[in-house]
Structure formats: structure tokens, C-alpha cells
Amino acid sequence: MFQSKVFRRMFCSYLLIIVVSMGIYSGFLIYQSKRIAQNQSTWEHDLILREVSDVMEETLSDAKETVRDLRYSNTMKNLYMASRLDDPLDTYEDYEVQKEIKNLYALRADVIYSTTIFLYGSNRAWSAGGPIYMDVPFEQQSFSVPLLVNGNIADSIGLTDNQRYYFAKEGLLYWDSYTYRNGTEVGLCCVLIDLQNTLGRLQSALGDDQAIRILYQGKELLTVGDISGRKPAVEMTGSSDFSYELYDKSHSLLKNNPVLIGMLVILLIVAIIFAWVGYWESRRYYKPIDYMGKMVSGGEPTEAVSEDQNELGNIIEGIEKLIGEKNSYREKMLTVSPYAGAGMFQAIVSGQAGNDKLNVLSDEEFLDLKHPYYIVSILNFAYEWTGKVKSISHENMSEIFKQVSATWAGEDLHIAWYFSGKNSAYLILSFDEKRDMDDMFFGIHKLIQSSVEKEHIVVTMGVDVVREDISELKAACEGAASALDGILHDGRGEVFFAEEFPKGNVDYYLPSGFKEKLRTCLENRDKDGIHLLLFDVYKTNLDLDASSEVYKSLVEDVYLTMMKTVRKVSGLTTVHLNIQRVSELMSLQEIFDYYDAALISVIDLLEKNERQKNKENQLDDEIVKFVEENYCDPGISLQQLSDKYNVSNKYLLLLFKQKYNMTYLQFIQGKRIERAIELIDQNELPISEIGTKVGYENQLTFRRNFKAVTGRNPSEYAAVKK
Template structure:
């Protein structure tokens, strides 16, 4: 072969490797950068909102508290109402108000009161003239302004000897120009509170007042305009307070985190390059190593193929196609041989099982040992018992499950039995000989009691079936055998035990030793059957009592299934003989009910099932028998009444009530009988008969119409005329003229 697969493999691996690696690098860094950017934006946006919310809540609370004290505190009102500075008590009360505010709000640096009545400023418990107070310019500026908002960062000192501090201030007027309450918040304290929300080493927060001045810039005492980028870094988020009108900006510093990220990126890139180089070397090495066995395989296959099929030219095919074709053919042949072997083995094993139990083939000791080894079965050296497992309600099972599901569930039944046997430390060989029954041979160790081993195994087996499956089984067990003849006898005993499933019940174990002796008293059965048939023939409700007694006798006698069926057949024979002597309609009723019932009698399992089937048929037959008896009795009555009407139609008093009194029948029931048996109402029948007689008299005699009317039973001529016209279609006179 001239194809060089080493180069092909090498050129096939490398492009894919480089493309995939490049795409992964690109996707990784894109996703990583995008994720970092989004997380940074979210974090900064949250920080800006928290700082803004904190500023608004803190400053608004101070402002509202001061305003509330101005409006409601009597001590503060009393201080501004006094015109002179000699009221010491009013000053003490004002000091208490100021101290309470400073204690409640630690952000407040100082509060001083300006009273225009005497031109004094009350600060730190002392009253000084306004013009001597260090903050006199701010007071004058605040008095001239109408709006009262927080002033940006400014320098403040309460005494000339005191150091200057950076504060923000809110000014509130008292009364109608009586004075001012000036509240200063320490800017350094406020900044420390805000810095607790973030790490200044990685993040910055700038706050700008309305004029654009940065509150943190202490070099601008007036809070004038300044550059909005006082801290190096990129601004990620910005919020403007709706209360103070200040602007909050947040972002990241160009500090250690950026440098670390760049260093990590460089390290990762270098690592990626190294990995790519290692990958290239690895692909070359693996390709070279893998090509050698491929070349050896191709050479070997080519040699074998050229020996077996020298006429086929494989030399021009590529290696893998040649290998694929050869292996595919070999795999198909191997699979076919394996399937045939397994299928034949399963059939042979099942055939051997039947021959072993049914006795259709005699085995020598050598043949038996060879067959057992062939199918990997334990040797028949100890004791065994045959079990027959019958599925209960098999008709329902076939109806509810698909054919494939039925096969699967039967396999599960066999598997659970084998698992239960292994749990007891023994072996079981089970085969489905019929659709409904699983036959099994149980190996019983010599050191154990056979009955105890069987009971434990089968009890656990029934428990597992009840736990995992939706149906039940009944198990017949034969006696323990020590040779093949006893094994076959054990099979017959197990099958015979299942015959008593109808009486003993389903979902249980029936050992052959527990099968009772039947007490089949034919005379008692015949007596009960005779009484039942006679009561049914006479439509006597006592038939129900005899029916129940018959099934009680069957249950008490503990009959096998075949004996029960013989008893039911005897019952049906009596019915056939008795109904053969009855009229045809009775025989038809019997045939209509019991002909479809007979096939259903083959599918019952318990005595209760058989009783239910027979009860439905006998109850329906009893109802029809009663209906036929009543119908025959009523038919004789209605024929007698009809004959009376034909003879006495001319009686003017003839009516439904007249007939009911005469024949002692309820009028409504009599009307129903006419409709059911004759097919028309009594009135229609009487009128029809009278009009027909009147037409005959008009044809054969010259009697007057009035006379004919009275003769046919009409005392009123108008009634006759109307009835005649309704039936014939013309008046009586017109009818006679036409005749």
C-alpha cells in the first residue's frame, strides 16, 4: 500500500487542535472580561446607590428632626421668644435641646442658634454678638437666601482660637424672622461612615455638591467648582440625590488589582503557548506510535486475505477502509454465529427440561451428567422438588399488558425466583413450558429440612412479587425426590395441587401434602341440583337458596377444578332435560343466556369467580322465566276480553272501567295489556269494530242510519257520525250514497 497515513493523521490532528485551542482562548478571555466588567458595574452601581441612600437618609433625618424641634419644642420656642440675653433659664433649656440632637445624631458637629431680636448667637452655652461670631459672614449670607438646602463643604470654627473644620450645613429659620437654627455636620465623620462600605484601596467614591465641588476636597473651603475626576480611575456608576441634589460617583482605582490581572493574563498566555507546543509534540508522537500497529494490522490482514482470496485487489484501498471492511465482515459472522448458538442453546435447554420432567426420554447416568454440564446446571446428586407457578388472573394480565411487556414480566418472575433461591443458598432451574405456568426444579441441600427450605424460599418469592409486581401467582409444590422417577412424580403432584386452587384460593403456596381428600357426595349434589332446577322451572324465588347451597356443598367438599366442572356440567344437563319439556320460548331463553356463558366458564380461577358467572346467568334466566309466565297468563286474559268485545260491542256501557270490573283487572294495567298484546288502545279497538259492523249493515240492509247507530252501540247519533267520519273519512250518509 502506497498511502502514507502518518502525514494524513498528522495533518488531520494539527489544524483541528490549533483551531479549537484558539477558539477556546478567545471565548475564555472574552467571557472572563465581560463577566468582570458586568460584575464591576453591578458592584459599583450597588455601592453608589447605597452611598446615595445613606446620605439621603442621614441628612434628611437630621433636617427633619431639627425642623420638628423648631415647630414643636416649647423650650426652643421660648428661647427665640425672649428678647434679651439675660434669661439664663431659657439658654439652659436651649442647650438641652442642642445636646439631645447631637447625642441622637453623632454626625452633627455643632449647632448654634441665631436670635435676631437681640442680635446674638448662642453656641456651646455662650451668647455672643453676631458680628463677633466667626461664622458671621455665613449667617448674613443665609439670612438673605430664601431656599434652605444643605450647603456644600465649608470651613467652620465656633471660636477664633478653635481649629477650622470641614462641615456641611443646613440652615432653618425660626418663626417669622425671629432667628436661625444652623446645624453643622462633620465632613470627616461622614466620610469615615461612608468609607466603611468599600475598600478605598480598590474603589473610590466621590461626592459633588450642586456647584460641582468635591466634598472630600478640603482645599476648597467654599465648595466651589472642581474637576469631577479627583481620584484616578474609571467612573463606573453615578447617582444624583433627589433630596440634596448632590452627585455620587464610584469606580475602580488603577491599583494592585489591575496590575495583578495583567500579570495573570501574561502568565496565562505564556502557559497557553507552552501547552500548545506540548500538544503539537504530543500529537506527532502519538501519531507516529499509533501508525505502527495500524501498519502491522494492515499487513497481517492483507497477507491472510491474499491467501484466501487472491483474486481480490485490496492493494489500492486505503488502510482504514480495508480494515473496516474486513472487521465488519468478521463481526457480522461472529454475531450471527453467537445468536444462533445462544438461540439453539436456549431451545435445547428447554427441550432437555421437558424431557427430564415429562419422561419422554430415558437418560443414562453419563448422558444426564453431560447434559447438566453442558447447560451449566448443578448435578442431580442430592434432593429436588418440582414447583409449578401459575399466574393468577391470566386473562386480565393478557388484556392489560402488551406482548413485549408480558415477555418482560415473565422474565422478571423467573429472575425473582432464581434470586430468592440464591438468597437461601440453593439453586433453581425454571422454564416457561406454557403461557401461564412456570415450571421449576429446586435443589435442596442434604443438611436442611426440605419443607422449611421450600417455605422460606417461596414465602420470600411471594413477598417480592407482591412488592414489585401488580399481579399474583399461586404455587403448587410436589414431594421431594431423590431420583428421576421421583422427580417426574413430583411434577404430577405439583400440577395436581394446583387443581385445588379454585377452592383453597389464589396467591398462596399449595404443597401436595396439604391437598385434602375430596368428599364428593354425588347423591347430595343431585338432590340440590334437582331442587334448583324445579324451583327455576316454577319461577319460585327459592331457587336462590338452592343455588347458594350447591356452591356451599362444593366448597365444603373441597373439590378439584375438574370435579367442580363435572358438577357444573351435571347441573347444565339437568337444565337441558327439564327445559326440553317446556314450550319453545322457554328453550330459546335458556339457549340465549347459557350459550355465550359456556366459553366464559373455561376462564374462571376461583370458586367465587365461577359462582359469580353462574349467578349472572341464572338470575337473568329467572327474570325471563317470570316474564314468560306472566305473559302467558296475561295473554289468556286479553284473548278472553277481546272475544267479549267482539260479542258485546253494541253495549253502550262497554268501557275500560266496565271490563276491569268484569274481569277484576286494574284499568291502567288493562290498558297496558291492550297496547302490549294487541298493539292498539281499547278505545281504538272498540270504535274500529263498531264502525266495521255499521259499514256492513249499511251495505246489506236498508235500515236507517240512526237505527244502525243504536244497533252498533251509539246512543248519540252525533257521536256515531263523528266516529264514522274519523275512521272512514266521510260521513255515514255520504258513504251509503257512494255504496
């Protein structure tokens, strides 16, 4: 057959159509995949950089707050005065300094590793582990503060080898000035940030094979991941003198894109199948022509035809010679000739030519073209009004499907069904001749809907295109499921047909600053604002009439934005919230109604937490008021307060730490010494009686605490006043 120019042209025409069609569709698939991958990569990079920026900003903020607390600490001021007066601290005072430093960064222990104070002119440094002796007095450094570097204290201030042991811990160092009351710089504070903790938090924000380079004031601070031989994918300048360079792996369009690979493989398989079908179709349509050629040549193979010869014309000419020149035969051949010239093979196999004109052919050469066609549909069942999926009785639905089969099935149409889950079923129609099935499916939907209407069930159908290759059954099921995605835009209770071409390439709408607006509504407990914001997104996107893939991307983007915002807002409180992802097939309205209800529930929980917090604040005020009125009572203690207000000792310690930035004992001691000073100024009571009056049963303890606060013994203070 390949010797025939007619056959070759016929087959090559099929191949050309297949190659052009598949090439256009492949290009469209690759373009869409590349565009989606670029958008997703940009979104991921922005998200990662923001998370990294949050980690670094929070870390730097913790370090700054630690330095600020040290500046305003009375214990640290007493330390400075003792250092200036060259008055060595006793063991108790050293302990107080050590405890004060430890308490000041205790609340930030997950970020801060240690804190050290260096006073100019002093050969001792103070940390939570106690005083550290140096060979030479500490002098002013050449670097400007505040400063954030990566290294250790020894290298930063140039300590000798025998001193390096105390300051060899590697980490992020935050240096800032330590000032006295008048703002004079009297030393340096060094906050050692836990490098491993910081690297772990940064690594958790990065994806696989991603790296980031962090710069502070234009200089490299630290690098997470391998950046050798790579160029930054994106750069960002943050606040607090930070800038960031994010390095990402090079994304191959086909690598890690199984969907695109699968589509191209399917496309290649379909092209091969079409080519095979084209070959057999060409062979089938050419076979009558080949048979007539053999008849004309007396059963011998037809000779090859040169480029300037007409093969069909030669066959017709041979038939005329074989039959003769009689008028009756000429009339018949004149009638058959138009069929041959316009494609006689098609007239023969389709039965359009009369039998009296085809008696030269044997019946064995006729080909039966009646192949079974089929179409697949999928049905979804849900409760009316709510959209919640409905678990159906397979037995009841089988009876309904039998009724459908009894109504429409016949000799030329067969109906089968298959339950794919608790709330869905496939309905498959097979028939002999290709036809328009839309009206039939509308009728089937109406019959099924009326049968389950009393149970308040809504039936939605997705219908694939007519097919004839049984190997495409899986694709037919996927096509029906894809058509059912029309629920997203048009809602339930409809019949959706698979479209031959996807809808236009339209991006979904998300208002500028959507995340910030959502956060503002949550923080302000603005339920009306939530309603309006989500309705704007829903209504605007509904009017776009986009494809189901676009709406799915919208739903996913809104969900991710909601979750990050809710976690950000709830992170400021003790409430931990979560919103479940939509897993069932729902309409766009149902999804946004669910999101709206979920966010309103979040606001209700936050308000409930605030009321609980206010109740706790009221209790805190009562406790503080009781202590301020009874601090002179020698018997007042944490245990007494714990029993009286039914709270734990830890709760009381945190209360005074958060409210006054000091421990409970420091608060009691400060109040008692203030009252003692007032009584000494009045000069009405002896010193020993004043100590007892302000709550000290032991006079030695009174004198030691008085000196720790004022710098003088009670008697010295009284003498100065006189």
C-alpha cells in the first residue's frame, strides 16, 4: 500500500493534523506550567524572606530589650557606683548582681545565651555566672555601637590567650553602650545570642536546597545553606539595617513537575494512538480503491504510479476498458465517476452509492463501521442549603438508576452505573451511533433529582464528551470529574458538560493588602469588616467567569493567607487557633461562607480570651494592692499570697517580673526601704525600732538591705540627714 501515492497522501494528511494539533497543545501546556511555576516561586520567595526577616528582627529586638533592662536596673547602678568608688562587693552583693543579670534575660532564654557587662577602667566583667577577672582593666573599644557581629567576645575586644577561655563561646554578639543615670557611657553590654537556635529557626523557614545570606549594615553577618557558585534569586532590604540575599535552586520546567510530565506523556501516547488510528483509517478507506486496481490489472499488483500520473484516473480508465463502451455501462460509470474522483472509497464504505453501481465489487470488501460509542458522567449528592456532602444509600440509588435505565435504555443504548464513594456515582451510557446527548442528560438529572427531593438532597452532574476508544475510560472519568468542578462557579443542582476548550487565561482577584486588611479586622474584632472583605473577593472573582483551576488557586491562596494571619494574631495571645482546609467539592459561595464563619469563630475565641485576660488583670491588681498595703507585715510571704488568692508561686513571681521588672523580694525590699527612709527623715523613732516597724525582725538584714538600696547604712544615712 505504501507504493500508492493516494495512500501515502492520505496517511500523511492524518499525521500532519496530529503533529500540528499536538504541537500547539504542548506549547500551550508548557507556557502555562512555566507561568504558574514563576508565580509560585515569586510568592514562596516573598514568604520566606518575610519569615527570615521576622526571625532576625525579633532576635535583635530581644537583645536590645535586654540591654535596656540592664541600663534601668538599680542593682546594676549600684554595681557601677561600687566600681567607681573602688568599693569591692561582698558575697551577697555579687550574688544579687549575678541573679539580676540572670533574671533580666530569663524570659528570653530561648534566644539569649548569656549577657556580659564590661565597665571602663574595671578589670572585672559581670555575667549570670558571676564576675570574671581580666588581666588588664577594660578600655573603650574602637568599634561603634550598637553593633551586631558573628563571632566570640574574645576576638571582638582583643583579649589575650589566657583570657580567651571565658569568652570563647561562638554566636551572634550584640554590643551596645551601658549608660548611667545622666546618660554617660560607662561601659559596654554584650548580649550573646544563641547561634544554633537562630540557625535552626532560619533553616526551618527555608525550603530544600535553598540558602540565604544575611547582611547587617552592609556587611555579611551569617549564611544559612550552601551559596557557593550560585547567584541570589531575590534580594530584600529590611528594617534595622538588615538586608537579605535568597539563593534558590535552579528550577527545571520538567523537574519536580509530574503533572506536566504526565500530560506530555499522555499527549505523546495519544499522538501515537492517533497515528495508529490514522494508519488503519487510511488503509480501510484505501482498500476498495486497491481492490478495484487489482480488478483492472487482472489480479496482478498495481504498478507504481509516477508523480505526473493520476492513480484514480487510471483505475477509472481501466474499469471503462474492462466493461466496454456500451451506453448502458457508460451511463453507470458516469454515475460512479464522481464518487471516485471525490473519494470513491468513502462513498463505498458509508453506503452512499447504490448497489447497482457497486456490483463489480464482492460483498467481502465491505467494512462494518459501527463501533460502540460511550459517554461518562459523575453525580454528586449534597444536602440542600448547607452544601454538606450526603452519604447516600447505594441500594436506594440502584433502584433509581434502574428506573433511569428502564426509561432511556434500549437495543441501541445501554446504561451502567458504579458507586465511587458515599456521596458520588458514575453513570456510563454506551450506544451504537454518535449523537448529541445533552437533552438526555438533562432528563436523567431531572428524574434523579425528583426522586431524592423529599430527602432534601441536591444532585449535580458532570458529563464528559462522547468517546469511542475504551482505553480512554480513565480519561473519560477524569473529564467528567473536571466538568463537575463547574460547581465552583455556578453552584449545585446543575448539569455541567466538559468543554472542548478551556476558558480564557484569567488571573483571580485578590485585593491589594488583603493580608494586612484581614489582620486589621481580626485585631480590631471587626466582624462586619470580615464580611465585607470576603464578599468583595467572592463577588469580584465570581464575575470573572474563570476556569476551575483558577478558582482552586484562589481558594488555596485565601486559605494560606488566612492561616498565616490567624497564627500571627493568635501568636500575640495564649490562644492557638486553626482552620481546616476545604477537602470536599464545594461551590465558591459555600467555601467563602465557611471561611467567613471560621473567621467569626476566631474573633469570638479572641474576645473570650480577652475577657479571661481582663479577669486575670483584675486579680493581679488585687494582689499588688494587698502587697502595697501589707508589705510592713513581717509575716507576708509568697505562700501567704498563694493561699489567699489561690494561685501558684510561679504565677506571683511572673506577675511582679512583668509588672515591675523585678522579683517579688526586690519589690518588698524596695517598699520597706522607702518607708524606712521616710521614718528616718521624720526623726521620731530610733533606727532599731524603724527596722521592726517596716517589717524586718532581724536588724542585720535591715541594715544590709538598706545599704544595698541607698549605698549607706541606716545610721550613716540618718547622720547625713542631721
